[in-house]
Amino acid sequence: MTESIATSPQFDELPDAPPKRRLKLSWSGKLAVCVVSFWIVIAFIGPYISPYHEAEFLEEDLFRVAGSDEYPEVEFQGISKITLLGTDYLGRDTLSRIMWGARTTIGISLAATLLAYFVGVTLGIAAAAGGSRLDAMLSRVNDAFLSIPHIMLGLIVIAAVGSTIPILIIMSGLIYATSVFRIARSLGQEIFVSDYVEAARVRGEGLWWVITREVLPNVAMPLATDFGLRLVFVILFISSLSFLGLGVQPPMADWGSMVKENLSGLAYGALAPMAPAFAIASLTISINMIVDDISAHSGGKLAKRLI
Amino acid sequence: MMGQMILRRAGIGLATLWVVSVLVFAGTEILPGDVAEVMLGQEATPVALENLREKLGLNKPAPVRYLEWLQDMATADLGMSQAGGTSIDKLIGSRLYNTMLLSAIVAAIAVPVSLILGLLAAMFPGSRLDRIITSATLCLISVPEFFIATLLVLILAIQLNWLPAIAYITEFNSVWQLLRSLAMPILTLCIVIAAQIIRMTRATVLNVMSSPYIEMAILKGVPRKRIILRHALFNAIGPIVNVIALNLAYLVSGVVIVETIFAYPGLAKLMVDGVQTRDMPLVQTCAMIFCTTYVVLIFVADLAAMMSNPRLRHPK
Secondary structure (H helix, E strand, C coil): CHHHHHCCHHHHHCCCCCCCCCCCCCHHHHHHHHHHHHHHHHHHHHHHHCCCCCCCECCHHHHCCCCCCCCCCCCCCCCCCCCCCCECCCCEEHHHHHHHHHHHHHHHHHHHHHHHHHHHHHHHHHHHHCCHHHHHHHHHHHHHHHCCCHHHHHHHHHHHHCCCHHHHHHHHHHHHHHHHHHHHHHHHHHHHCCHHHHHHHHCCCCHHHHHHHHHHHHHHHHHHHHHHHHHHHHHHHHHHHHHCCCCCCCCCCCHHHHHHHCHHHHHHCCCCCHHHHHHHHHHHHHHHHHHHHHHHHCCCCCHHHHC | CHHHHHHHHHHHHHHHHHHHHHHHHHHHHHCCCCHHHHHHHHHCCHHHHHHHHHHHCCCCCHHHHHHHHHHHHHCCCCCECCCCCCEHHHHHHHHHHHHHHHHHHHHHHHHHHHHHHHHHHHHCCCCHHHHHHHHHHHHHHHCCHHHHHHHHHHHHHHHCCCCCCCCCCCCCCCHHHHHHHHHHHHHHHHHHHHHHHHHHHHHHHHHHHCCHHHHHHHHHCCCHHHHHHHHHHHHHHHHHHHHHHHHHHHHHHHHHHHHHHCCCCCHHHHHHHHHHCCCHHHHHHHHHHHHHHHHHHHHHHHHHHHHHCHHHHCCC
């Protein structure tokens, strides 16, 4: 008798856990994942596989037609076997500079976004967990910084202390920490008033336990989606500064400054200004497409933040 | 109640401006050396430095100088540019006018066009038109402003040779000539701003469309067009005005890039040049002008939101 109960079909069909909802990417999302992975790989191995160094001026000899005595200009060379994407305004290989620049652009932006998350989430959760006075103080200061245009903050800071890579990272990190703070605070507040946190408090768990075991795991997923979005903003911000000549300084290759340097080559139809611009666009559009897919998957709630 | 809220909001705006002014002032203090050293350069003897500091009032403690500077700003006594030594209000005058001209034209074109496109997308959600508009604007908001500008120069100025690649502002005989020479910066900014407004308008109207009274209207059998134009649109006006004001505030950042790339003689270009030469008085003034505009526009955006939604007038 007991056996029949254990093997009754009723129980067999009951799943022991709700089925995991698997993220299904649209075709554009799949393409976007490929593009982003491609750039990440380039950022890691680019400098090792690039045909030339980022600051290497190509020799005129390379472009000389065999047997002729003419030495051609090395600036803004077109596509050839020697330089797959042509050369820039100083006769450096565009392809190599894009490969080196991937590391600079992605590296700086990623570092700045991570810093923004570290500062923003720490303070945001602190504001949500701490008393109303701490919350009011942090929020007021944050609101004030949030209502200054980011590019203005950037210009003021760079005018005052100049532009080096550590300064760029710290500055962009702190500027974007303001947005992260707002999101982390509001997500944190929602969770702090939930029943399960109250239950944990009642059974005597400390604040630290609640933050690490209840709050952080629950804010992780929405924050992870937002991370992609924030990364796009940081990439755009840093490339814009570089484009203004106030970001990454030469001779280092950076996609934003590469567009700026080679702007005069547009008239000759050179690839040097367009290639890095397309590199930025492909990366940022792809990240946004992935975020779009994920937010559509999670019920479209996050889609509002996209705009 | 309403008046109180407006005052409260204006107070927050003023507080923001105060933070900006402290930040801008602190910027000068971080610089190694002071204005006197920069002005004298090679000729800096200890005596000359001391005299100039006395003259400029640099001997006073920082809080005093901050208050004096704030007073100068408020009374539009902008002081001298460090590079060249010309007075800043002279430098700024025509530049400010140029930037305002550019922004006004952009707003006049971009706002109506993007409202129509945004509404169209919201009227037929999921349609082919909507999909095209949403994905095109998603791409446009994901790329840097200078990418759009570079692409436009490549296509319109170099390939097709229709427009000049640089914005020359000289004597104009007609409005047409003015528009033609400004076409590239205007077009670039319009695209950047329009993409944002379209997305926000669409989201706003769709948000209104999901409210219960619209559902009621649908169940009652009101035609779709009439629901949008008679029921949804009026309730969406407040949020849409909010969206427009917010995006005009975004113009502040867009203008920095666009003026630089097209060498447009505007205020933002002046500021970027000032940052490059580290001409602090100039940067301070420009930053204060831009931030004030931004804060005022955000204030207008908040007011519009409060007007349209009574619930925002009574904070919990």
